Structures are given as C-alpha cells and as structure tokens.
Amino acid sequence: MLKTLVKDPELAGFRDDGPSVPTENSDLSQFFDARERWPECMSIPQINDISECKSSWAFAAAESMSDRLCINSGGTINTILSAQELLSCCTGVLSCGEGCGGGNAFKAWQYWGKHGLPTGGSYESQFGCKPYSIAPCGKTVGNVTYPACTNTTLPTPSCEKKCTSKNGYPVDIDKDRHYGASVDQLPNRQIEIQSDVMLNGPIETTFEVYDDFLQYTTGIYVHLTGNKQGHLSVRILGWGMYEGVPYWLLANSWGKEWGENGTFRALRGTNECGLEANCVSGMPKLG
Template sequence: MKCFLLSVAIFATVALSCGAEKLHPLSDEFIDAINNKHTTWKARRNFDVNTPMSSIKQLLGVLPRKENARKLPLKIHPEDADIPETFDAREAWPDCADIIGTIRDQAACGSCWAFGAVEAMSDRICIHSDAQTKVLISAEDLNDCCSDCGDGCNGGWPDEAWWYWSQTGIVTGGLYGTTDGCKAYSITPCEHHVDGDLPACGDIQRTPTCKSTCDEGVDLVYKQDRRTGSAYSIAQSVKQIQIEIMTNGPVEADYDVYEDFPSYSSGVYQHTQGDYEGGHAVKILGWGVEDGTDYWLVANSWNEDWGDNGYFKILRGENECGIEADIIGGIPDL
C-alpha cells in the first residue's frame, strides 16, 4: 500500500512539474480559455487555426533595440492642460478624419514599424496644415529605402523611421493600387483572417527594391515630393502622451505582443495568457474609459477585418506590454 501511495505521489509531482498540455494559440480551446477568464476584453478567431505562428511573428516587425541605438530628443510638455476623459483624433480634427481614420494593410510584410510612422506623419501633415494638405506618406518608400531603419519586411526600428523623415524625407503614397501619391504600397493586400475576400497572406514577402522614382503614370517628381519634419520621443507618462496627442496629433508606439493578442475582438486588451511573440508598432489616436477601465485607442495595420474594424483598445496607465514606453512624434515641415 505504501508503495502504491508513493507511486501516486511521484506521478502527481511529475504531472504538476510538466504542466498541462500547451494549447495552440489559435485553437478554439485557447480562445475559449481567454474568454472564460472574463477580463476586460473578448477574443475571437481572427486567424485560421492552420496559420503558422511563425507567419504571425513575421508581422511583428519591431526589432530588438540595438546597442548604441539612436536616441531622439525628448519633448516635455507643460502639464497645465486639462485632459478630457475621452479623446479621439478623428473627432478632434473632423476635417482630417478621412486621413486619420484610414486603416492600412501591411500585408505579408513585417513593415509595421514603417506603417505606424507614416500613418502618424500623414495625420500630422493634415492637422498642422488645417486640413489644407491631405496626403498619405508612403510606407513603401520608407520600408524599401531606409537602410538604417532595419531590414524592410524583416523588421525595423520606429525611431530610425522618424529620424529618416527628419533627415532625408519620405514621398507620398497610399494603399496598394492607388495613384494619388508618388509611391503606393506594392505588396498585394491579403487575408490575415478567417473571413474575407482577399487571398491568403502566405509567407512574408521580400522587401521590394528601393526606387528613387514615382510610380508609372503618376505626375509627380520623386525628389520634389519628399516630405520632412522633426522627430522626438515622449516621456513614459500618461499625461505627457495625452498632451502630445491632443496638441499635435496621433503618435507611433510599439509594444510586446503575446500569443493572445492576435485573437483580440473587443474590449480593453491586457495580456491574459500565452508566450511572448515579438514587437509590434501601431498608431495611438486617442483614449477613453470602458466599463471603468482606462484605455488607449489604437489603429493596427492588419486591415479592417482584424479586431474592432482594424482598431483595438489597450489598458492605459500601467504601461501594458510596454505600450507607453516608446512613444514617437514630430512636427511636419509645411
């Protein structure tokens, strides 16, 4: 009997040390486990269960910070401003809502670092020109041509993207197939998700070759079309970030992505379960409170089928997943 009890004890100890079988992050069981915790957000199937997690990791294009990384100047705002409980840049600058509200698609390319940058730059050009200049800054030009920014579709650094804007400039260019700017995005839109009309994304594409010319048929001159501006960072302070957004427009941010994030559907995201996957860059355009939980309002670049029509909310005030630790902006030269 003693031997039997000892064997049971050993088996239980081994089972506990090994833990339960790890759920696949895109499985129904993993999604159900998130929702069963009844936190501040809900999950759903955004990606087909057969999507390799390696493909999702490749969409997370913020590279680890390198040694002796460039440090942008730190901008400090006076903190005497009244901060509203809610703020949405689309509503604050309604004449620029069509620019600010554009959800882009990085497609099968780890170019989020470039998308977060050019989205905020485009918004700020409209805002600071009093909606007299409405252009989309080209993710294609930044992704393909900034050699110091990283490795294009294999990832880059947001601070280097803004430095490139300040030193070299970036031409205009919008979504795939458009002709209202110098260089449109050349990587075909694809379906990151279960439901949708686009072809499946597949493997990450090679970074397109840098071209110092505008697209064929576009009546613009590349060197003359370059837009520039300043580049600076914002302190890890909720109020500093809020004042920057309500004063100058949306900002670029990057943060840590865990296995639960790809299945975000609604609510205020906070890491619930799953392992670290990589770094991702996005655009913060506002904030608010939902059911008593403070959040940042964020635009992703995985097209409008993902999440909440392309947007998500993330916990504000706790530096959730590092979202408040690396905020970048700049003032456009007009």
Template sequence: MENSPISVTLLFLICKVTLGAKPHPLSDEYISQLNAKQSLWMAGSNFEFNNDPKMWSYVKKMAGGTLIHRQSNRSTRSNLRMTGSYDIKVTDIPEMFDAREKWPNCTSIGQVWDQGACGSSWAIAAVSAMSDRICIHSNFTDRPILSPEDLMSCCTDCRYGCDGGYPFAAWEYWFTNGITTGGAYNSTGGCKAYTNQPCGHTKSSTLTLCSTLEPACIPNCQRTCDAHSEVNVDSYDETLYFGFEPYENLYCDTTQSCIEQLKYEIMTNGPVEATFDVYADFLSYKGGIYSTVDLSEFVSSTSAKLIGWGIENNQSYWLGVNSWNTEWGENGLFKFLMLQPFQMLESKIVAAMPNFARSKMDSRPRNNAFKIKNARLRVFSFLIILKIVWLARFCI
C-alpha cells in the same frame, strides 16, 4: 537505476495526458480559455486555424516586424524627450478623446492599412501618423498619404523592410531624407504605392488567404514614381515631405504625469507611433479593452498608431489603429489598457512635427512656389539662349 529512453518517453506521455497539451494560439479551444479567464475584452477567431504551419508563420511575421532599442546616430537624442515638455494641469485633459472627432477633415487618421504578408507595422504606423500631422498642422489644406514603400525600400538605417525595422529610425529618415507620397496597394494618387497586396486571414474573407501568398519582400530603392501613378514618374523629389527632429517617450515612468504628457501630445499635435509587445492572446482580440492574460506565448513586438483614449467601467485605455486590415479587432481598431506592466506601451512612443519649409510640395504656397520657380527657370533659359545667339554674331 538509470532511466531508460522508454521510461522517459512514458513519463512524458503520462504528464502530457495528465496536464493536457496547451492548445494552439489560433484554435477555438485557446480562444474559449481566453474568454473564460477575463471579461474586459472579447476573444474570437481572427485567423484561420487548420494546423497549417504556413499560416502560423505568416501570423508571427505580420504581428512582429518592429525592432527596438536602436541607438540614434545623434548624440542629442537624449535631449529630445516628449515627457516633461508641457506645463499642463489635469483639468486640461479630457476624460475621452478621439483624434478623428477633433480633426474630421483629416480622414487619414481613421485609415486602416493592410500590411499583407509583410512585417511592416513599424513603417505603416510611422507614415500614417506623419500623414495625419501634415494634415492637422496645414489646417487641412495639405492632406497627403505618405508612402511606407518609400520608407521601407530607401531607409537603410531602418533595417529589414518586411522583416522588421526601427520606429525611431523611420522618423529620423523623415527628418534627414524626406518621404514621398503613396497610398495602399494598386493606388495611383501618390508617387509610390504599397506593393504588398491585401490578404484575408480567414476562409470567410473575400480576399486571397494570406498563407497562400509568397513571403513578402520590398524592392530596391528607386527615387522615381510608379509608372502607373498619376504623378509624373520624374517627380519624386517634388513629392517629398520632411519632418523636424523626432522626439520620444522612451522609458517613460508610470506616473500620472507621464500619461498626461502623452495625452496632451496627441490632443495638441496629433497621433503618435507606439510600440508594444505582442502576446498570443492579442491575435484573437475582437473588442473591449485589451489586457494580456497569457504571458507564456510571446510572439514579437509590433507598432500601431495611437489616436486617443477613454474610460469604460473604470478602466482607462488607449485607442489605437492597427494595420491588420478591418477584419481584425474593432474594424481594425483596438482599445489597450493603460499601464500594463508587461507591455508598457507608454514607454515606447515616437513622433515629430512636419517641416513645411523643407517639403517640396504643398497645396498651399509650395505648389505655387514650385510653379513660379519653374517659370523663372524657363525665362532664364530663354534669356541665356538669346544671349548666346547675340554673341554668335561676332564670331561669324
């Protein structure tokens, strides 16, 4: 006897009642289940849950945005590997490390960005680590904040702006085209400020609720500075910073050597950009050492900045800076269990060194060099005018 539509519906309802419907990833019930399953980290409400599909849509966009597995245009990419590039000993690596403590003058290291209603983690993590490295390798004399807005709007190879981009392409763009300065929303200290306003994730926030905002977008590429900026509107070229060719930890294996290489890179050259898969439980992270306990709800891939590592209760972790504002996690930061088999953060790392010789501005010699260059141009122009006036005498 064939099953009728009615019997199939009844069977579905019976199974649903028997097994219980899975709670929504933002609900209190789901958060309680997470806390009951493990004790490494604490889950809590980071996002408003009111069965509003707009909020869930916003959260998924914000938590995603990172595209992976893009092939480079350069055939040399396979030779640019972070892994194996350092001859180090285990004793060279401290048990705990925090880049904020080693380089306290570089305040950008601890800066927590707010993406707003935009999937821009790939760009923010990139320019944030670039800014840190400029500060570190200029011996703290040059401390710009690079512009995610410039990167997102002008890097066509990076792809889709607020709808996702490739981290490696972002670092390639720094190498080939340079990135200008520019801080957070409505800031005026740099050339191009971030145009997506900060927004709150819960009703208790003092910020506008993210789900009430229109979907974010990035304007067309403009190679000029903001009209409201303290930087001259025509100074775009003079505010560009460049990096050397990027290198990565792509497909790093799970050996201790691989971990040591990454640690040494961070403690020697500064923070790096890391990409990892986001499962629904990560959204509710409040503190502790995060390790996924629910693989059934994959959300997307995201990027963050790694600034150190540590160990608690015999569990080793990475210390990361997210860009979901300070309402999330440990004031915007998180601890991520090392070598999680389903997320493999260690295998998707990218970084590069700053190239001061190509960068247009620097508070050290480059500012003076730029002024000298302008002065020489003015003198040269004056001499040309004098010569033209002198020659004109013979034409009369």
C-alpha cells in the same frame, strides 16, 4: 507580420526639439479621438493592411507623419505619406532595420527629417507617388479577391527612385517630398503622451505581442496568457474610459476586418506590454 525593432539602445532617452506639452492634466479630456477632433484630415481614419510583410513600423510612422502634417498645416497639406518609401529605402547610415523583417520606429522618423517622404497610399488605392507595393492576401476588397496568405514573410521591395503608382503620378518624386522638423522619444509618462496627441496628433508606439493578442476581437486588451511572438507598431489615436477602466485607442495595420474595424483598445496607465515606454513622435517641416 509582428517583428518591429524596439528602441536602438544608442538612442534611448534621446530627445531632439520635440513639441512642448503641458505638465498638468487639468485640460485633458476623459475621452479623446483624433478622428473626431480633426475630421478634415484624410489620413487619420485610414486603416492599412501590411499583408505578409513585417512593416507595421513603417506604416505607423508614415500614418502618424501624415496626420501631423495635415493637423499642423491647418488642413492645407492633406495627403498620405509613403510607408513604401520607409520600408524599401531606409537603408545605410540611417538604416531602419530589416525592411519586411522588421524595423526601428525612431530611425523611421529620423529618415523623414533627413530625406523626406513622398506621397503614397495603400496597394488597393494606388494613391500618390509611391503606394504600397505588396497586395493584401486572403480577402476580397471590392470586386477583387486576393490569393490566400502563405504565412511566410515576403522579401523587402527594392528602393525605387521614382514614382511607382500604377495610376501614374504627374509630379517628380523629389518635388513630392514632405519633411520632418523634429523627432521625439517620449518619456514613459501618460500625461505627456496624451498631451502630445491632443495638441499635435497621433503618435507611433511599439509593444510586445503575445499569443492572446492574436485572438483579440473586441474590448480592452490586457495581456494574460501565451508566449511572446514579437513586436508590433501602431498609432495612438486617443483614449477613453469604459466601465471605469482607462484605455488607449489604437490603430493597427492588419486591415479593417481585424479587431474593432482595424482599431483596438488596450489598458492605459500601466505600460501594458510596453505601449507607453516606446512612443515616438515628431513635427513636420512647414513652408
């Protein structure tokens, strides 16, 4: 569930009309949590479960896009965009990568601008037009107990050109799409990352995962030991300080049972495992 392709070398340093952010930190709070800043946005507190598919790149992208769509529309477009669409349909010239084998976060945001994303929530919710088609494994959700995990990567779902929710959906998929207006590869500068999140909402980042991260339960993560296992994409929700130690607040996609109710904290200001060097954001197209 770890592999995410980091920046395409051809796209390194590419900036496409991203948001303008302050260059001084006088207005930045010591603590910031997007869930508290924009409580009206249904997508921000959502924690998903990618199951046995390396689709964190698609979820972190779709989640951040959903957050920003709500925030920048003043809460008038309050929905959840489809990670399933990115996972299964981002192919061809703008290929995001290998689907359930891992993908490219930057190209996922480019896809949003060119093709748009329909709505779509988790497998359990069957929300929207095109929800996630891969069931959780090894846990019970509500009254449903899912089969044990097999520890194998599942095949990438096929790209459907129609809405697939088991609950039915009354809108044609192409009329359900929301589009991005810009994409931005943020520089490895804490101030710009914080400013973008505070002004426009959560962003996606990709970092290196080591053995010790797999043992994380709570606290501020700092890599100390173990071998590299791959890459993981997550959302930056905010930041804070704990006993003098600065941290990022991040949302994972391994279910609410993992970490701190699906989130984790990691050391801030040192580019821990590449967290600050691989941030991608963008703005939604409104109207």
